[in-house]
Amino acid sequence: MVDTSKPEALIENIDHTPPKKPWEEVPPDLSAGKFCYPTKKKNLEYLSLPTTTVDEWSPADEEWPLPDNWQQIVHDGFKDLLGKYRSLKIFMDTCVRCGACADKCHFFIGTGDPKNMPVLRAELLRSVYRNDFTRAGKILKKIAGARPLTKEVIKEWFTYFYQCTECRRCSVYCPYGIDTAEVTMMARELLTLLGLNINWILEPAANCFRTGNHLGIQPHAFKEMIEFFCDDIEEITGKKIEPSFNRKGAEILFITPSGDAFADPGTYAMMGYIMLFEQIGLDYTFSTYASEGGNFGLFTSSEMMKRLNAKMYAEAKRLGVKWILGGECGHMWRVIHQYMDTMNGPVDFGEVPVNPITGTRFDNAASTRMVHITEFTADLIRHNKLKMDPSRNDMYTVTYHDSCNPARAMGLFDEPRYVLNAVCNNFCEMPESTIREQTFCCGSGSGLNTEEIMDLRLRGGLPRANAVRYVHEKHGVNMLSCVCAIDRAALPPLMEYWVPEVGVCGVHELVGNALVMEGEIERTTNLRFEPLNEEAEVEADV
Amino acid sequence: MNAAYLYSLIAVVLLGLLAYAGVAVAGLEGLFGIFIPYVALIVFVAGFANRIIGWGKTPVPFRIPTTSGQQKSLPWVKHDKFDSPYNTIGVIGRMALEILLFRSLFKNSRVGFSDAGGYQKIYYKWVVWLWLFAILFHYAFLVTIVRHLRFFAEPVPFFVEMLAKVDGMMQVGAPGMYLSGVVLLGMAMLLLVRRIVLPKVKYISMAADYFPLLLIIGIAATGILMRHFAKVDVAAVKELTMGLATFRPAIPEGDISALFYVHMFFVSLLVAYIPFSKLMHMGGVFLSPTRNLPNNSRAVRHVNPWNYPVKTHTYEEYEDDFREKMKEAGLPVEKE
Numbered sequence: 001m002v003d004t005s006k007p008e009a010l011i012e013n014i015d016h017t018p019p020k021k022p023w024e025e026v027p028p029d030l031s032a033g034k035f036c037y038p039t040k041k042k043n044l045e046y047l048s049l050p051t052t053t054v055d056e057w058s059p060a061d062e063e064w065p066l067p068d069n070w071q072q073i074v075h076d077g078f079k080d081l082l083g084k085y086r087s088l089k090i091f092m093d094t095c096v097r098c099g100a101c102a103d104k105c106h107f108f109i110g111t112g113d114p115k116n117m118p119v120l121r122a123e124l125l126r127s128v129y130r131n132d133f134t135r136a137g138k139i140l141k142k143i144a145g146a147r148p149l150t151k152e153v154i155k156e157w158f159t160y161f162y163q164c165t166e167c168r169r170c171s172v173y174c175p176y177g178i179d180t181a182e183v184t185m186m187a188r189e190l191l192t193l194l195g196l197n198i199n200w201i202l203e204p205a206a207n208c209f210r211t212g213n214h215l216g217i218q219p220h221a222f223k224e225m226i227e228f229f230c231d232d233i234e235e236i237t238g239k240k241i242e243p244s245f246n247r248k249g250a251e252i253l254f255i256t257p258s259g260d261a262f263a264d265p266g267t268y269a270m271m272g273y274i275m276l277f278e279q280i281g282l283d284y285t286f287s288t289y290a291s292e293g294g295n296f297g298l299f300t301s302s303e304m305m306k307r308l309n310a311k312m313y314a315e316a317k318r319l320g321v322k323w324i325l326g327g328e329c330g331h332m333w334r335v336i337h338q339y340m341d342t343m344n345g346p347v348d349f350g351e352v353p354v355n356p357i358t359g360t361r362f363d364n365a366a367s368t369r370m371v372h373i374t375e376f377t378a379d380l381i382r383h384n385k386l387k388m389d390p391s392r393n394d395m396y397t398v399t400y401h402d403s404c405n406p407a408r409a410m411g412l413f414d415e416p417r418y419v420l421n422a423v424c425n426n427f428c429e430m431p432e433s434t435i436r437e438q439t440f441c442c443g444s445g446s447g448l449n450t451e452e453i454m455d456l457r458l459r460g461g462l463p464r465a466n467a468v469r470y471v472h473e474k475h476g477v478n479m480l481s482c483v484c485a486i487d488r489a490a491l492p493p494l495m496e497y498w499v500p501e502v503g504v505c506g507v508h509e510l511v512g513n514a515l516v517m518e519g520e521i522e523r524t525t526n527l528r529f530e531p532l533n534e535e536a537e538v539e540a541d542v
Numbered sequence: 543m544n545a546a547y548l549y550s551l552i553a554v555v556l557l558g559l560l561a562y563a564g565v566a567v568a569g570l571e572g573l574f575g576i577f578i579p580y581v582a583l584i585v586f587v588a589g590f591a592n593r594i595i596g597w598g599k600t601p602v603p604f605r606i607p608t609t610s611g612q613q614k615s616l617p618w619v620k621h622d623k624f625d626s627p628y629n630t631i632g633v634i635g636r637m638a639l640e641i642l643l644f645r646s647l648f649k650n651s652r653v654g655f656s657d658a659g660g661y662q663k664i665y666y667k668w669v670v671w672l673w674l675f676a677i678l679f680h681y682a683f684l685v686t687i688v689r690h691l692r693f694f695a696e697p698v699p700f701f702v703e704m705l706a707k708v709d710g711m712m713q714v715g716a717p718g719m720y721l722s723g724v725v726l727l728g729m730a731m732l733l734l735v736r737r738i739v740l741p742k743v744k745y746i747s748m749a750a751d752y753f754p755l756l757l758i759i760g761i762a763a764t765g766i767l768m769r770h771f772a773k774v775d776v777a778a779v780k781e782l783t784m785g786l787a788t789f790r791p792a793i794p795e796g797d798i799s800a801l802f803y804v805h806m807f808f809v810s811l812l813v814a815y816i817p818f819s820k821l822m823h824m825g826g827v828f829l830s831p832t833r834n835l836p837n838n839s840r841a842v843r844h845v846n847p848w849n850y851p852v853k854t855h856t857y858e859e860y861e862d863d864f865r866e867k868m869k870e871a872g873l874p875v876e877k878e
Contacts, residue, residue, distance in 0.1 A: 087832070096823055411612055
């Protein structure tokens with residue numbers, strides 16, 4: 001066991017040499033720290049999902065609490081998915097195992113575990129597919145790469161499909177576009193049929209179903225939290241802001257991940273949004289019902305995703321808004337961009353989004369009626385609607401982490417960069433193979449941001465952290481900006497471990513810092529209440 | 543692993559010997575020259591169609607392109623038309639680049655660790671080899687197939703003649719050596735060596751990876767042997783193949799080398815094997831939903847044919863849960 005308290009030791013001990021034994025004969029490591037805690041039964045029950053046979057169990061247990069007909073359940077579920085998703089069929093059938101994906105996965109790079117090579121991760125499922133559904137597999141069995149579904153296989157699935165962050169990096173390099181995120185989503189859907197999900201996914205999902213957000217913040221508390229930020233804003237800028245909640249007749253409904261209301265540094269991004277909207281006089285409202293941008297259903301099943309997502313359109317319609325503006329979040333934007341309209345549309349409210357300040361029509365969101373905050377802010381800046389003082393971010397040399405989903409499931413690359421370049425003076429990019437469509441995951445996406453697998457998360461986040469370290473050493477970067485709430489929760493411990501000199505922020509925190517508000521007092525601190533001028537000299541030599 | 547490689551090798555050698563002995567010893571020209579090729583063709587056509595129809599009939603519930611470039615959003619943001627296509631033309635461009643140039647594979651890189659600079663650094667190095675082997679392999683295969691049309695058409699179409707002329711441009715030996723045949727054999731061997739030598743690729747390789755490669759090596763090798771060493775009677779071969787093509791199959795008078803039947807048998811095996819194997823990637827690459835869909839899902843609604851109503855937590859239920867707290871906090875409510 002490597003001593004993870006020493007980063008250099010961890011990295012030097014990574015071995016990419018495959019083991020001697022063939023992978024089919026290597027059992028998954030289910031010792032403590034290697035698996036996510038399974039979900040509490042109450043979450044399954046609350047969401048009307050199939051349950052395990054006992055309440056309390058651990059993946060380390062020899063015998064897992066599966067129903068007697070578990071094999072039939074998985075087989076039938078698999079068959080059902082194959083009938084519903086061309087993607088699954090194609091991805092099961094076409095892989096030639098060329099190996100191009102092998103070292104593209106952050107978990108493989110950080111662990112050296114061959115089952116973290118995307119090709120093998122998919123083979124875990126594919127081998128069962130061949131056994132159950134293909135002629136060659138039924139006749140030739142092992143020779144054709146088929147293997148029967150055993151309890152060992154289920155353990156392996158649980159281990160490795162909760163060790164994939166659905167970041168889609170491998171699919172960029174695959175000559176057939178095989179997307180491991182899709183494979184993992186299908187596998188998790190199958191595991192969920194047996195009640196095998198993890199608590200860090202299903203607890204937020206259950207919370208979200210009931211209270212409208214992952215963190216289980218109730219309506220009055222949500223309002224209080226936002227008002228608390230407004231007090232901070234007032235202290236910093238002298239501006240008193242009173243946002244509205246659940247207000248009918250507002251032009252725009254604003255939805256952002258609840259993480260932005262809950263924990264630093266997301267809260268600073270939240271302050272940035274509020275300040276921006278106040279400055280331009282936006283007619284918008286928060287909703288306590290649709291108080292979550294994120295969607296942990298995405299990590300559970302397409303049905304759960306749809307159930308949780310439904311609130312957005314329902315609330316937009318109830319409040320009678322024209323369109324929805326969405327905050328900084330990664331997987332939230334995958335759901336909005338690629339799933340929402342299909343699942344819960346066609347919309348029956350509002351109109352094609354128009355920026356009321358600039359008059360820009362967002363035709364790219366004509367059907368979904370939802371615009372990304374950096375698209376919105378970039379448009380404002382482009383039209384000179386905002387007065388900025390980027391020197392207020394001079395204490396930072398900033399780099400930008402492309403969050404997986406906005407990058408590879410949306411193509412949001414230049415909007416946030418445009419905003420960043422307008423709000424800070426010192427910006428530089430990480431190496432090319434680690435940004436944009438080649439960006440590396442924080443290592444904690446798709447519901448894996450859970451404490452018990454910290455060792456895995458640090459390893460999975462290593463490629464990202466290492467690229468940050470590179471620009472830190474080379475250009476003095478000390479701030480890692482991003483547009484994802486999971487990042488804002490996952491990257492701070494990652495930086496703390498690998499590059500402790502670098503902080504993490506949302507893009508709109510920097511917007512909030514730089515934004516010159518009408519009638520504001522002279523600012524002496526940034527949104528973190530750090531003095532504005534102290535560090536200027538330290539960074540002067542950069 | 544080793545066993546998978548060995549089994550495949552043994553299988554291909556035995557199959558080759560089977561055809562050789564079948565013709566040379568048992569005189570089964572009709573079986574290997576007519577019956578098996580026809581059966582293989584039927585299996586291929588039926589199997590391939592079955593697969594494609596199977597895929598085609600399966601819905602594409604969501605529009606899930608992998609975006610590898612800037613989306614189309616604001617008019618002044620430079621949109622990447624091929625890596626993030628917005629319409630059908632863009633998708634056709636992306637697919638053409640993918641299918642004709644193996645663009646994704648071209649991006650391949652290798653990860654490594656280095657401690658230059660005083661700390662452990664991960665680096666990513668662009669590597670061209672897999673792409674190069676693969677694209678040469680596939681194009682050589684294509685040229686070889688087109689070149690073989692001269693055995694199935696009389697008169698030989700002009701483009702086949704032309705291609706053969708270009709392919710034989712090197713003018714090595716007599717009859718002239720075809721570049722495509724040599725490249726096909728060479729690349730298949732390199733792809734095989736890669737599988738055996740590179741530890742990671744070796745670890746993921748199965749019999750189903752070695753077998754078709756070895757079969758193709760067998761096909762190319764017997765082809766080259768026939769042309770340059772065994773000097774098979776080409777006129778007789780063409781008589782046979784024309785008979786097959788015109789559905790008047792007959793084994794010609796005179797002696798075609800048994801080597802030819804080995805070649806023919808390997809080709810038949812490969813063709814019949816396609817629908818049941820990873821070689822279906824030739825069809826699948828056209829249908830991959832992460833590549834062949836435009837990235838315009840916010841602008842144009844994608845319809846999921848099996849979309850069904852689900853149980854949600856409605857606003858009314860939510861307000862029922864929290865009404866008192868909402869009222870107390872001054873939040874508007876629907877029902878007092």
